[in-house]
Amino acid sequence: MKVGILVSGGDAPGMNYVVYEVFNKLSKLGCELVGIKNGFKGLMENTLMELDAEVLEQNKLYAGSILKSSRAPEFKTQKGVKKGLNTIIKNKLDVVIILGGDGSLRGAKELAEQGVKTIFIPSTIDNDLTCSEYSLGYYTAVHACQNYIEKVMRTIETLNRSCIFEVMGNESGQIAEGVKIASQPDYTISEYEPLDISKLAKDIKKNKKESLVIVLQEKLVNLDELRNELIKRTKREFKTCIVGYLQRGENPTKEEIKKAKAFSALAVECIRTHSFNKVIVFNKAKCETLSMNEIL
Numbered sequence: 001m002k003v004g005i006l007v008s009g010g011d012a013p014g015m016n017y018v019v020y021e022v023f024n025k026l027s028k029l030g031c032e033l034v035g036i037k038n039g040f041k042g043l044m045e046n047t048l049m050e051l052d053a054e055v056l057e058q059n060k061l062y063a064g065s066i067l068k069s070s071r072a073p074e075f076k077t078q079k080g081v082k083k084g085l086n087t088i089i090k091n092k093l094d095v096v097i098i099l100g101g102d103g104s105l106r107g108a109k110e111l112a113e114q115g116v117k118t119i120f121i122p123s124t125i126d127n128d129l130t131c132s133e134y135s136l137g138y139y140t141a142v143h144a145c146q147n148y149i150e151k152v153m154r155t156i157e158t159l160n161r162s163c164i165f166e167v168m169g170n171e172s173g174q175i176a177e178g179v180k181i182a183s184q185p186d187y188t189i190s191e192y193e194p195l196d197i198s199k200l201a202k203d204i205k206k207n208k209k210e211s212l213v214i215v216l217q218e219k220l221v222n223l224d225e226l227r228n229e230l231i232k233r234t235k236r237e238f239k240t241c242i243v244g245y246l247q248r249g250e251n252p253t254k255e256e257i258k259k260a261k262a263f264s265a266l267a268v269e270c271i272r273t274h275s276f277n278k279v280i281v282f283n284k285a286k287c288e289t290l291s292m293n294e295i296l
Contacts (some may be wrong), residue, residue, distance in 0.1 A: 001032070001033045001271065002031070003271065005022060005096070005097040006042065007068075009069060009071065010101065011188070011248055012123045012136050012140075013252040014136045014137055014252040014257065015067075015099055017256075018048075019051070019066070019196060020056040021033075021260065022097065026271065030271060031271065033051055034050065037067055039072055040075040044087065046090065061257075071206070076106075085114055088111075093278065096116055096119075097120075098120050099120075100123055101135070102157070105120055107214060108279075108292065117277065118276065118277055121136065121267060122281065123135060124136075124137060124138075126171075127175070131290060132227060133282050133283050135184075136263060138175070140247075141247040141251050144247045145175065145178075145243050146179060147164070149165055149215075156211055163211075163212075164216055164226060164230075164238060164239065165213065166217075166241070166242045167215060172217075175217070176188055177190055185214060187204075190216075190220070265287075266287050270289060
């Protein structure tokens with residue numbers, strides 16, 4: 001059996017480990033795994049790459065993706081899907097494994113509807129797929145934020161300043177809420193805890209701590225405007241930090257690797273048992289499969 005694997009959209013720590021695990025497990029079953037470079041864009045452009053066991057071993061603990069990724073709006077069109085199907089047929093791919101977020105899941109479903117045997121692994125630091133309580137990369141993203149805040153606050157506290165840390169998440173507040181638990185900031189602003197500037201300013205004025213930490217979910221409010229408004233209302237000195245791509249670039253944690261192993265093992269088991277058009281999910285701490293028709 002010949003299996004293709006691609007990652008689509010934003011990268012997530014742990015992706016390389018999944019490719020490494022799937023490659024080794026499929027090899028033991030006598031199956032071939034080939035990489036599809038640059039996600040759905042590569043699928044449309046027939047950009048395949050041979051996977052090397054030594055290279056996979058060397059990169060398994062690193063963030064990013066040796067398969068590369070991209071945004072591929074053309075794949076949302078019939079023409080784009082047809083190009084992808086031609087690549088699958090031309091290269092005689094029996095199965096395609098896809099790692100990504102919500103948009104990638106829709107792409108996987110489109111392929112499944114066209115008769116392609118697909119398996120999808122939720123992989124997005126935003127952790128915003130409703131079908132799965134956990135997406136690959138989330139633990140590491142939160143951990144990266146926690147480390148960043150701890151280190152920056154050592155210098156912020158020296159000068160009795162306060163700081164607003166903007167974390168990623170796109171339209172989701174999952175990372176912000178995860179950082180709230182991990183770092184215990186003084187205040188969190190997210191979709192779950194919307195900004196009330198008057199209340200926040202009053203609370204800060206009453207707070208006796210010399211240095212405060214505020215965690216802010218991206219895209220909710222303008223970071224500089226929030227800083228300026230808080231300085232004006234509270235007479236405190238605030239700095240701002242955007243955690244940014246460090247959340248993607250942090251090497252996967254031990255917990256992340258455990259998740260990657262579980263995702264990979266079940267994906268390969270689906271191939272071994274010929275159970276296709278599945279999404280591998282974590283719900284109630286249990287790794288299981290759902291039919292794509294159940295969730296979209």
